[in-house]
Amino acid sequence: MTDATQSGVRVEQPSVAREDNAEGMEFLETFKRRLVFTYLPLGIIILVLLFPFYWMALTAVKPDEQLLDMETFSPFWTWSPTFKHIDKLLFHSNYPKWLWNTMYVASAATALSLFASVLAAYAIVRLQFRGAQLVGGLIFLAYLVPPSILFIPLASIIYQYGLIDSPLSLILVYPTILIPFATWLLMGYFKSIPFELEESALMDGATRFQILTKIVLPLAVPGLISAFIFCFTLCWNEFIYALTFISTTGNKTVPVAIVNEFVDGDIYRWGSLMAGALVGSLPLVILYTFFVEHYVSAMTGAVKE
Amino acid sequence: MTTVQSFDAKPRPAMREPTRWERLRSNRDWLGFWFMVPSMGLLTLFLAYPLFLGVWLSFTDTKIGRAGKFIGLENYEWLLDDKVFWLSVTNTMLYTVVASAAKFAIGLYLALLLNKHMPFKAIIRAIVLIPFIVPTVLSAIAFWWIYDSQFSIISWMLRKMGWITVNINFLGDPWNARWSTIFANVWRGIPFVAITLLAGLQTVSPSLYEAATLDGASGWQRFRYITYPILTPIIAVVMTFSVLFTFTDFQLIWALTRGGPVNATHLMATLSYQRAILGGNMGEGAAIATAMIPFLMFAVLVSWFGLQRRKWQQGVGND
Numbered sequence: 001m002t003d004a005t006q007s008g009v010r011v012e013q014p015s016v017a018r019e020d021n022a023e024g025m026e027f028l029e030t031f032k033r034r035l036v037f038t039y040l041p042l043g044i045i046i047l048v049l050l051f052p053f054y055w056m057a058l059t060a061v062k063p064d065e066q067l068l069d070m071e072t073f074s075p076f077w078t079w080s081p082t083f084k085h086i087d088k089l090l091f092h093s094n095y096p097k098w099l100w101n102t103m104y105v106a107s108a109a110t111a112l113s114l115f116a117s118v119l120a121a122y123a124i125v126r127l128q129f130r131g132a133q134l135v136g137g138l139i140f141l142a143y144l145v146p147p148s149i150l151f152i153p154l155a156s157i158i159y160q161y162g163l164i165d166s167p168l169s170l171i172l173v174y175p176t177i178l179i180p181f182a183t184w185l186l187m188g189y190f191k192s193i194p195f196e197l198e199e200s201a202l203m204d205g206a207t208r209f210q211i212l213t214k215i216v217l218p219l220a221v222p223g224l225i226s227a228f229i230f231c232f233t234l235c236w237n238e239f240i241y242a243l244t245f246i247s248t249t250g251n252k253t254v255p256v257a258i259v260n261e262f263v264d265g266d267i268y269r270w271g272s273l274m275a276g277a278l279v280g281s282l283p284l285v286i287l288y289t290f291f292v293e294h295y296v297s298a299m300t301g302a303v304k305e
Numbered sequence: 306m307t308t309v310q311s312f313d314a315k316p317r318p319a320m321r322e323p324t325r326w327e328r329l330r331s332n333r334d335w336l337g338f339w340f341m342v343p344s345m346g347l348l349t350l351f352l353a354y355p356l357f358l359g360v361w362l363s364f365t366d367t368k369i370g371r372a373g374k375f376i377g378l379e380n381y382e383w384l385l386d387d388k389v390f391w392l393s394v395t396n397t398m399l400y401t402v403v404a405s406a407a408k409f410a411i412g413l414y415l416a417l418l419l420n421k422h423m424p425f426k427a428i429i430r431a432i433v434l435i436p437f438i439v440p441t442v443l444s445a446i447a448f449w450w451i452y453d454s455q456f457s458i459i460s461w462m463l464r465k466m467g468w469i470t471v472n473i474n475f476l477g478d479p480w481n482a483r484w485s486t487i488f489a490n491v492w493r494g495i496p497f498v499a500i501t502l503l504a505g506l507q508t509v510s511p512s513l514y515e516a517a518t519l520d521g522a523s524g525w526q527r528f529r530y531i532t533y534p535i536l537t538p539i540i541a542v543v544m545t546f547s548v549l550f551t552f553t554d555f556q557l558i559w560a561l562t563r564g565g566p567v568n569a570t571h572l573m574a575t576l577s578y579q580r581a582i583l584g585g586n587m588g589e590g591a592a593i594a595t596a597m598i599p600f601l602m603f604a605v606l607v608s609w610f611g612l613q614r615r616k617w618q619q620g621v622g623n624d
Contacts, residue, residue: 034421042418045411046429049436049492052447055458059450070461116343129337135345142348144605145356146553148574149594152581153358154351156367176352179344208336237440239556240574244582255442259560270450277443288438292431295438299497300504 053281059274060085067270085275094249094257095276102253103283105167105242106235109174113231114224116175117182122212124183125190126198136187143180150176151244158245169245170253174235181234182227185298189223190216226298229291236284254280362591369585380592390593393571394600400487400572401552401604407491408547409540412498417532419499420506430500437496445560448489452476452561476562479569486561486570490551498543505539506532545608552604553597573597 059067061081066073089095123129124136154173155164163169193216201211217224242253249261258280262273288295329335363380367373384390419430436444451458452475460472475485513531522530555574558564564571564579571579573593581590 038418038421038423041414042429045415045418045495046432049433049495052444052451052492053435053439055451056444056447068456070456075458075461112347116347119340120344123337123340127333127337127340129334132337135341139344139348142352144549145352146549146601148553148555148577149359149597149601150352150355152577152587152591152594153355153362155582156362156587157351157355157358172347173351175347179348183344208331233438237442239440239442239559240578243559244578255440255556258446259442270453270456273446274450277446281439281443284438284440285435288434289431292427292434295434296430296500296504300501 056274056278056281059270060278062271064271085271086279089272089275089279093272094261095254095279097250098252098254098257099280099283101167101251102236102255102280105170105174105253106232108167108171109178109235110228110231112171113175113178113182114227117179117186117227118212118217118224120179121183121186121190122216125187126195126216127208136183139180139183142176143184147177147238147240151240154241155244164245165247165251167246167251170238170242173241173245174238177234177238178231182231185227185230186220186223189220193219222294222297225291226294229287229295230298232287233284359591360595362588363595365588367587367591369582369587373588376588380589381596383589384592384596389568389571390576392568393573393576393593394596396483396570397552397572397597397600399483400490400554401548404487404490404494404551405544405548405608407487408494408498408551409544411491412495413502413540415495415499416502416506417528419503430503434496434500436493437500441493441556442560444493445489445557448485448492449476449561452485477566479566482562482566482570486558489561490554490557493557494547494551498547501543502536502539505536509535541609545605548604548608549601552601573600 058076058078061083062078063080063082063084066078066080120135120139124132124139158164158169158173161169163172197215197219198211201215206214237255238253239255242256243259246252246256249257252261254276258273258276262269262276362373364375364377365373366376366379415433419426419433423429450456454472454474454477457472457475459475460469463469463473474481476482509532514527517527517531553574554572555578558570558572558575559578562570564575568576573596577590577593577597579590580593581587584590
């Protein structure tokens with residue numbers, strides 16, 4: 001079953017962000033110098049990076065009259081927060097439906113992509129069938145094909161299949177964005193699993209599928225979590241396909257619905273618009289806070305490959 | 306009759322030849338084929354096929370709801386004389402070049418800052434990534450509000466500081482709108498560049514810097530001759546992706562300006578959407594999208610090979 005060359009597969013560390021070892025010579029810097037050249041620019045950059053979110057959250061809880069009157073009320077804070085906008089959003093609009101659509105499409109597309117990617121990554125790394133390298137290269141190339149040049153022909157294909165305006169169209173199309181990424185990420189993790197484990201399982205008569213489900217996958221759980229989180233975020237973020245394929249209000253995803261449904265001439269729309277953006281971002285931010293390390297390793301791992 | 310006898314009587318299973326089916330089941334190529342079916346099926350059906358169909362559509366006069374017929378290069382000839390198309394091409398170039406350069410410069414600077422030793426480092430790094438987590442459209446909506454013509458907080462602050470007297474019309478004026486969208490794109494792209502470059506920086510051994518300092522290298526020299534060469538491969542990959550995603554950006558522009566004012570911020574992607582989906586001219590939209598492919602390949606090749614050329618100096622195969 002095994003070639004001599006295969007048992008020599010290099011054991012690689014999975015690309016998890018490593019411990020900081022860059023203390024180096026920084027004790028030579030004075031505190032004043034550090035303050036001016038490190039903390040000050042860092043503070044400014046972080047302030048700029050976070051300000052839109054602060055502004056989004058603040059606007060979402062500000063009463064309408066304070067929103068537009070910047071002279072009598074300080075625009076940077078409010079002492080009388082209101083949940084009117086969020087309440088209106090959650091109980092008097094289609095927003096829960098959109099949130100559910102997004103969640104449903106993202107979960108289904110992610111599950112489908114992970115299933116396909118696990119099989120593909122395992123076959124490329126471990127089965128090493130004829131042409132495995134070529135197929136791996138093709139999958140990487142697929143990563144470089146952006147949705148912006150595919151949405152027009154895809155719209156006509158989806159229309160021909162009769163899937164237009166159905167969440168199923170998004171569930172089938174999103175994997176083309178996710179599979180290349182997830183496959184490359186998982187290939188890195190699978191390479192790091194010692195081949196000897198598989199050899200002994202093969203000797204004991206396990207089938208390839210048993211090896212995959214009972215040995216490889218349990219050992220690659222961190223990789224699976226990374227791939228899952230990243231895919232889920234990408235689905236949630238996807239816009240152009242959802243905008244093109246879905247036309248009924250009730251079938252829209254959050255990003256599309258916010259851009260199209262909330263934009264009326266109402267001068268007081270900002271509160272509910274910002275509340276919509278805030279509530280739409282929260283699930284991802286919560287997911288992110290639990291899995292920061294996996295997220296970072298997914299991002300850097302995919303680039304390092 | 307003893308128990309020993311009955312134990313002996315049990316026949317040992319004979320080694321038999323594996324059947325055809327068993328051989329096939331353990332054949333690598335056969336297994337590999339079936340393992341690849343789901344991913345290859347999806348990618349062929351919804352990626353490779355549409356890619357070719359898109360090129361084909363660009364040679365037809367297809368409209369929404371009406372199959373087109375082959376008209377050769379007519380769509381492209383039409384686009385050559387189309388001022389709006391050329392405007393979108395130059396906009397895309399400007400957008401890609403300026404935004405990518407800014408993302409690279411600020412992202413690298415931020416990565417160098419984050420690589421220093423400081424308290425709460427993990428938390429700061431986590432915070433920096435947040436703009437990347439939040440869906441682009443939702444943060445673009447926040448920028449839309451920040452750029453509002455009447456109630457912009459930036460205008461308000463500048464007015465209070467006495468720097469301006471009239472509100473800035475961020476998204477209503479062509480050049481203001483271009484810079485505003487570029488700023489929002491840079492804002493959104495910095496975390497990705499910074500965090501991936503930081504991961505590269507963390508692999509650089511501090512002893513290299515110590516040795517260089519003992520030899521009298523200045524801070525700039527340490528960056529130029531140690532950090533930059535070691536980072537080159539990862540910079541090449543990160544910037545290739547950054548250029549690729551900036552060039553094909555759609556959602557940020559669509560959420561902020563929809564190509565306005567008067568087509569001033571149309572990128573090729575937004576223009577093709579407007580022509581194909583809103584205007585119904587699938588053929589013409591497909592021609593614009595197809596026209597992106599050579600530009601895209603050029604941009605990717607430049608950022609890939611231009612930045613990659615020092616790789617051989619590393620002396621190790623990349624993996």
